[in-house]
Amino acid sequence: MRPEPFGALLYHFGTRRLSFLKNQRVLAVVRSLSDHPSARAACHAAGVTEAELPAYERALAALADSTMISERTRHDSRS
């Protein structure tokens, strides 16, 4: 993951796919995912409003589909 003025670029070495985070807030959400019990909690902590939540849900789902982010296993869970 590489920060850029508009958000961030992500590159997956396994799939060789490039993804984009188009603003700073979604970057903050992705960065803090592992610190929160759920994606929803990470969004709330980053200041995403209820109205904005569906858009963030779609973005995170797309990242999960491309295995850019994945569900943590019990082993590396920090909570």
Next chain:
Amino acid sequence: MTLAPDIAPASGQTATAPGKLTDLFQLGLDAPICLTWELTYACNLSCVHCLSSSGRRDPRELTTDECKAVIDTLQRMQVFYVNIGGGEPTVRPDFWELVDYATAHQVGVKFSTNGVKITADVAARLAASDYVDVQISLDGATAEVNDAVRGPGSYATALRAMQNLADAGFRGFKISVVMTRQNIPQIDEFKAIADRYGAQLRLTRLRPSGRGADVWDELHPLPAQQKQLYDWLVSRGEQVLTGDSFFHLSAFGSALPGLNLCGAGRVVCLIDPVGDVYACPFAIHENFLAGNVRDAGGFETVWKTSELFQDLRKPDTGGACRSCGFYDSCRGGCMAAKFFTGLPMDGPDPECVQGYGEQALAAVGATPAVAVPRPSVDHSHRTSPRPGPVPVTIAPRRPPSHDCDESPLAGFAAQ
């Protein structure tokens, strides 16, 4: 030879920010997404369309230590991967050392090769790494079409390399094809070859760069072939990679997968074997030279501060294309294609699918006073290997004049 990133975007795009990604990318990134790095001008082949006019090694090529210093810089800048090319990069004795160094420093490697060094052992080693991708160049689905461009025996070499990779279990290596008038009719056969070896097809555009300038008139696709290619690419979607090189075809209709933007100096660039940094791999000419990695500050300073790159990152005005309804799709096409065919930078691409390029080319042809720029750098072999056996005649044996006479002049009478 290698090109722009094979970008498969969309996955992480969110609807939460205004502005298209292309608009953001137009203004340049803090570091390239990927870059092309040609490690040597030396090559065992003499392909007629070589974009870097390769053949002979340049004595000023970067040393192993200098290459490692460049990799350190790329790691610091978080460049995701490098497209290594040449020349034939694998003929550098330190090639594998540099590949290992890059992957050990979080810089992914994709390298282009004609396959000459991809033995069974090498293939096994490549198959074991997640961070190295291989691209075999093939410009004809038959030996006849391929070897006419890449030289005798090159088809067999490429296929042997593919077989070795497939046997080693390397899934999804790339077969890289430069699309020409001669091989566009073979497009389905290329796909069949890729399927046979478990490889992925990567089709790219012929540019009038390097030696390509000399053969562009005979090799570049005809207008009807461009449409055929476009339709084929649209139907295949993301299964086929293009290095974003056909965005000029987007003016046929819907955009092709990829960024559809000229990334020169904005998201990509080229480092050549002597460390010169150019805006893109197809623009090896002093007009597109941004600096050298040996300069103070190295590559990072060139990328961030060169006047040329700053200039390329300014918003496009569209120039003569601004009034065209398709400008938003094709963005005026390829800078290098225009430059090496003598067309102005702010006008149509020579292969503009709306036909404006042909008109512009005709205008250039009608004005002989306008010199079409030539590539600044040429490392072509000075001689080409003669096809087939060399004809020699051996004089009939003459018996020695006497038993122990070894003088070469024995038996010849003084005039």
